[in-house]
Amino acid sequence: MARSEAMFEDENYPAYTMGRAAEIVGATQDFLRRLDEEKLFTPFRSAGGHRRYSRYQLRLAVRAREMVDAGTALEAACRIIILEDQLEEALEENRxxxxxRSADPA
Structure with missing residues (x-):
C-alpha cells in the first residue's frame, strides 16, 4: 500500500485543519479549542503550530457536541466520553x- 493510501486509511492521521474540522463537526472553532482544554483530545500541530484533527478526534468531537446539544455540561460530556473510551479499551483487552487463554493448551 502506498504511503498516501495508508494515510487515508489511518483514522489517527491529522488530516483536517481546524476550520474544516469545525465544519464537519457542526461546531465552532472555539468549541474545538474547549475540547482540547477539557483534555478530551490533544490536536496535532503542524510545523507552523496550527491545530490538525484526525477522523477519530472528529468522532469524539461530534459525540461531545451531541451531548452538549442535549443539555449536558461540556466538562461532564468530555469526562463521560473519556470514561466510555477507557471502558471500551478495557473490554477489548479483556476479549x-x-x-x-482459550487458545493456550495448558
Whole structure:
C-alpha cells in the first residue's frame, strides 16, 4: 500500500485543519479549542503550530457536541466520553486475554 493510501486509511492521521474540522463537526472553532482544554483530545500541530484533527478526534468531537446539544455540561460530556473510551479499551483487552487463554493448551 502506498504511503498516501495508508494515510487515508489511518483514522489517527491529522488530516483536517481546524476550520474544516469545525465544519464537519457542526461546531465552532472555539468549541474545538474547549475540547482540547477539557483534555478530551490533544490536536496535532503542524510545523507552523496550527491545530490538525484526525477522523477519530472528529468522532469524539461530534459525540461531545451531541451531548452538549442535549443539555449536558461540556466538562461532564468530555469526562463521560473519556470514561466510555477507557471502558471500551478495557473490554477489548479483556476479549484479547480471553482469546489468548482459550487458545493456550495448558
Amino acid at each position: 484479547r486475554l480471553q482469546q489468548d
